[in-house]
Amino acid sequence: MTVDIRVIRAGQMYRYYLRETVVGDGRRPARTPLRAAQEQAGVPVGRWMGRGLAVLGLAPGEEVTEAQLRNLFGERGRHPYADRIEAERLAAGDSPKKAFKAGALGRRVTVTGVDFVFRPQPTIYLLWAFGDDETRRVIEAAHERAIERVLEWIEDEVAVLRYGKDGIYRVRPPGGLVAARFRHYEARSGRPLLHDHVLLSVKGQRLDGKWGSIHTTALHENTVAASALYNELVAAEVCEELGLATESRIVTPGRRPVMEIAGVPHELIRWTSRRSDQIAACLAELEHEYVTDVDDDGEPRFLPVVSERARAKMNQMAARKTRPPKQKTQPLAQLRAWWKVSAILTSRVAADVVNSLLEHARAAAAAIRARVAAVVDVALAAIDVTATVFVMNDGGRFHRRHLLAEARRHLALVLRGRRRDPGLDDQVVAAAISTHCLDISEPKTVRGLEAGYRLYTARWSLSDLPARRPPTPAPHPDRQPPADPGEPPAHRPPSQDAGEWEIPRIPLQYERAVLAGAVVREKLRTITTATAVRGRAYDVVAHQQAAMPEQLLAPEPTDSEHDDQEQEPGRREAMDLKALRALRESRTDVEALDLTAERLRHLGKAFTAAADRAHTTMNRYARRSDAEKPHPVREDGQQAHCPQYPGPHGGREASH
Numbered sequence: 001m002t003v004d005i006r007v008i009r010a011g012q013m014y015r016y017y018l019r020e021t022v023v024g025d026g027r028r029p030a031r032t033p034l035r036a037a038q039e040q041a042g043v044p045v046g047r048w049m050g051r052g053l054a055v056l057g058l059a060p061g062e063e064v065t066e067a068q069l070r071n072l073f074g075e076r077g078r079h080p081y082a083d084r085i086e087a088e089r090l091a092a093g094d095s096p097k098k099a100f101k102a103g104a105l106g107r108r109v110t111v112t113g114v115d116f117v118f119r120p121q122p123t124i125y126l127l128w129a130f131g132d133d134e135t136r137r138v139i140e141a142a143h144e145r146a147i148e149r150v151l152e153w154i155e156d157e158v159a160v161l162r163y164g165k166d167g168i169y170r171v172r173p174p175g176g177l178v179a180a181r182f183r184h185y186e187a188r189s190g191r192p193l194l195h196d197h198v199l200l201s202v203k204g205q206r207l208d209g210k211w212g213s214i215h216t217t218a219l220h221e222n223t224v225a226a227s228a229l230y231n232e233l234v235a236a237e238v239c240e241e242l243g244l245a246t247e248s249r250i251v252t253p254g255r256r257p258v259m260e261i262a263g264v265p266h267e268l269i270r271w272t273s274r275r276s277d278q279i280a281a282c283l284a285e286l287e288h289e290y291v292t293d294v295d296d297d298g299e300p301r302f303l304p305v306v307s308e309r310a311r312a313k314m315n316q317m318a319a320r321k322t323r324p325p326k327q328k329t330q331p332l333a334q335l336r337a338w339w340k341v342s343a344i345l346t347s348r349v350a351a352d353v354v355n356s357l358l359e360h361a362r363a364a365a366a367a368i369r370a371r372v373a374a375v376v377d378v379a380l381a382a383i384d385v386t387a388t389v390f391v392m393n394d395g396g397r398f399h400r401r402h403l404l405a406e407a408r409r410h411l412a413l414v415l416r417g418r419r420r421d422p423g424l425d426d427q428v429v430a431a432a433i434s435t436h437c438l439d440i441s442e443p444k445t446v447r448g449l450e451a452g453y454r455l456y457t458a459r460w461s462l463s464d465l466p467a468r469r470p471p472t473p474a475p476h477p478d479r480q481p482p483a484d485p486g487e488p489p490a491h492r493p494p495s496q497d498a499g500e501w502e503i504p505r506i507p508l509q510y511e512r513a514v515l516a517g518a519v520v521r522e523k524l525r526t527i528t529t530a531t532a533v534r535g536r537a538y539d540v541v542a543h544q545q546a547a548m549p550e551q552l553l554a555p556e557p558t559d560s561e562h563d564d565q566e567q568e569p570g571r572r573e574a575m576d577l578k579a580l581r582a583l584r585e586s587r588t589d590v591e592a593l594d595l596t597a598e599r600l601r602h603l604g605k606a607f608t609a610a611a612d613r614a615h616t617t618m619n620r621y622a623r624r625s626d627a628e629k630p631h632p633v634r635e636d637g638q639q640a641h642c643p644q645y646p647g648p649h650g651g652r653e654a655s656h
Contacts (some may be wrong), residue, residue, distance in 0.1 A: 002121065003150070003227035005220060008113040008199060014074040017115070018066070021197055022046060024184050034066040042331030044183050049148065049198075051155060051176025055205055056080055064180045069199075072178070076108040077203050077213070105203045106211030113202055114219055116179075116226075118147050119195035120234050122269045123261035123361075127238075129192035129339050130357050135242065139194070142237035147196060150230050151179060154200075158222045161204050161212040170450070173204030173214065185332050188324050191272045192339050218452075225401050228408035232420075235259060239417030242358065245365035246417040259412050263364030264357060271347035275322070282318035283311075290314065365417070374418040381410050382431035390458040391513040397440070397457050403429045436460075 008014060019028045024043035028034075038045050046064030053060060056079060058068075068080035079085055082103030089099035119125070120143060128139040155177050160170040179200040187193035202213045235246055239261070248257035249266070260269075290310065293301045302310075330338075344351045353360055385406045389398045407428040411420055437456040443449045 002119050003223060003230055004117040005223045006115045006117075007111055007216060008073055008115055009110055010074055010076045010112050014112065017199070018069060018074070021115075022064075022069070022182050024182075024186075025188070042334075043185065046180050046182045048178070049181055050151060050178045050200075052173065052178045052204065053176075055175050056178060058178070064182075069180065071103075072180075072201055072203070073112045073199060076110065077105050077112050077201070079103045079105055106213070109202060109213050111202060111213075111216060114200050114216055116198040116200060117195055118143070118150070118198065118230055119193060120238075121231065121258065121260050122272055123264040124234065124238055125192055125194040126264055126268050126272065127242075127261065127357060127361065128194050129336060130343070130354055132358075135358055138241045139238055142234050142241065143194065143196070145237065146230050146233035147181065147198060149233055150226050151177070151198070151200075153229060154219070154222070154226065158218055158226075159204065159214045160218055161206055162215050163206070163210075163212050167215070170215070171206060174207055175205045177201065177204055177214070185335055187272075187275065189274045190338075191274065191342075192335070193272070221399075222401050225405040225408065228405045228412070229425075231259065232408050232412045235261075235412065235417055236415070236419045239365070240419055243362050243365060244417060245368045246412070247364075247368065248413060256409070257413075259416075261361050261417075262368055263361035265349050265353060267347050267349050268343060268354075268357075271343055271349075275324075278322040279315065279318045282322050283315055286314040286318055287311070368416060372416060374415050376411065376414055376420070376424065378424075378427055378431050379435075381407065381414070381428045382435060385410055385428055386432045386436040386458055388513040390460070395457075397455055399455065400429060400433070400452055403432050403437075403456075407432070 008017065018034075020026065022028075022034060023037045024041040026041050028037045029040075032040075035045060046069075047060075048058050048062045048064055049060055053062075058080065067083060071078040071082040072080050075082065085103040086099045089102045090096065094102070120128075120139070124139060128136050131139070155173065159173055159177060161173055163169050163171075177200060179198050182197045182199070184195050184197065185192070200219075202216065203211055204214050205211050239245055245262050246259045247262040249260050250257045287306050290302060290306060291300075291304050295301055306314075340354060343349065343354050347354075385403055388410075389402045389406050390396050393402060404425060407425045410428070411425060433456065436459055438459050439454055440457050441453075441455045443453075
């Protein structure tokens with residue numbers, strides 16, 4: 001995700017923000033005024049935003065002062081001008097208690113706000129870091145407008161004020177919310193990372209004029225949907241203004257692809273991800289310790305494979321263990337000069353590419369837009385969205401917010417950087433709920449009756465979809481996985497045992513979700529829901545083509561005599577050019593779905609082969625001797641309890 005959330009509490013946490021966050025994640029010198037510290041750090045001053053500013057006597061874009069921050073976030077939710085209000089009341093003859101109460105916004109609270117961190121995709125802030133002043137202004141403007149749009153969506157559809165006994169009554173804040181935005185330019189590693197901290201106050205005013213606190217749980221629940229909306233908006237505006245396009249890139253095999261600006265070399269992304277490399281190295285050590293850990297009796301504490309939830313927990317642990325200290329911030333002009341020199345010297349990208357990165361991205365965008373039309377079919381999008389959410393949520397149960405987040409991701413994948421019509425994401429969600437979802441809510445509280453908390457499942461059965469894939473097999477005993485995808489596997493050192501460098505992991509759910517969407521489309525092709533697409537204004541084939549991976553969009557060869565030749569080794573996962581041509585020439589949904597069935601048969605064979613290899617691998621783990629720390633699965637199928645390691649069934653849902 002590109003939007004993170006963190007709770008702000010009055011006291012030590014607020015002082016941390018006042019010392020470091022408001023001055024560019026640096027260290028604010030003692031007894032230095034806020035404005036002077038921001039000028040020394042080379043970061044812009046904070047700005048107020050939100051529709052609730054007028055009630056507090058503030059204006060959008062107005063500078064955030066230290067006294068205003070202290071009152072609103074540090075003094076348990078007081079008016080930004082509480083000091084002035086209290087002084088005026090005392091001068092008018094009010095008692096100190098009454099004057100203090102006049103400057104309060106309702107009841108005093110401990111949680112005074114939440115910190116939303118908005119950052120664009122790496123390829124966008126790389127263009128910002130290496131581009132000229134005009135490119136930088138366009139990207140910053142798109143970044144700001146996307147943040148404003150997400151805040152408006154939170155005000156209109158997410159934030160609720162609770163009041164009454166146990167917060168039984170919930171209303172939207174009619175006057176909006178108040179937030180302070182602070183911009184940063186770099187990551188802890190010193191590499192470019194354009195991002196904004198938006199400190200959102202929990203205080204909101206009801207229609208009766210009284211002040212209440214928004215429900216922070218609702219903000220946490222909708223963070224994924226907010227992140228998807230921000231990604232979609234900032235990428236669309238940047239692409240439209242600069243003539244660019246997006247493409248899907250797989251960062252981690254088996255996980256959801258991310259949408260990046262086409263034409264930006266992946267080596268530059270690796271150059272910015274030094275922290276990611278450190279986390280990955282620490283994560284590998286934690287995973288090996290996890291699968292080899294035994295109790296006092298020599299019994300394994302956990303299953304001999306790493307589940308998705310356990311890996312997410314260990315990833316958080318690795319991030320904390322490798323977190324470097326903060327560096328002294330520098331002005332943006334110095335940072336941009338240093339970034340360009342460092343990228344040319346250490347990223348393995350040619351200097352002319354770094355200096356003309358925008359031109360390379362525009363050339364790639366022209367090639368993509370010449371081959372792919374921006375066509376969205378709501379009916380097919382609803383199938384893909386429902387199938388993905390159904391598989392990636394344990395038990396196949398989900399809420400509307402899960403569908404909304406997935407719909408926004410799907411639209412970003414299909415549109416490839418083009419703007420969409422307003423409300424198109426809601427149309428996809430409405431079609432998914434009405435056609436493919438079943439309401440299974442059993443509300444026991446007033447909250448359960450709300451539309452956002454209705455519980456859904458798909459109208460299909462889990463038995464109708466492909467079974468979960470077995471654990472990933474270990475590599476050949478005499479080979480190590482290559483350090484770089486383009487390099488051949490290296491020989492195993494004699495001191496290493498087979499399997500030490502490759503930890504068996506339960507495959508991620510996104511692979512199964514993608515396959516499930518194809519299966520559902522095939523099952524529905526003879527039903528009215530699927531065949532009714534014909535005759536609409538949408539082009540089904542163009543919609544499916546837009547959602548294809550990049551390797552399926554290769555240009556046609558000039559010599560058509562080689563269509564029937566075998567594919568080259570290593571390209572079995574890509575669709576052959578003959579099938580691709582048939583898809584392009586097809587103009588009916590039936591032909592397109594028949595092609596999907598052909599692809600499904602190919603995937604089924606690959607899954608069967610993977611299952612056979614995994615079965616052999618698991619048998620090898622079960623036959624290990626006690627002297628070599630065996631990892632058999634316990635007879636009861638349960639894991640032993642160990643508080644210092646995350647279990648494969650613990651923690652929050654990793655999917656949404």
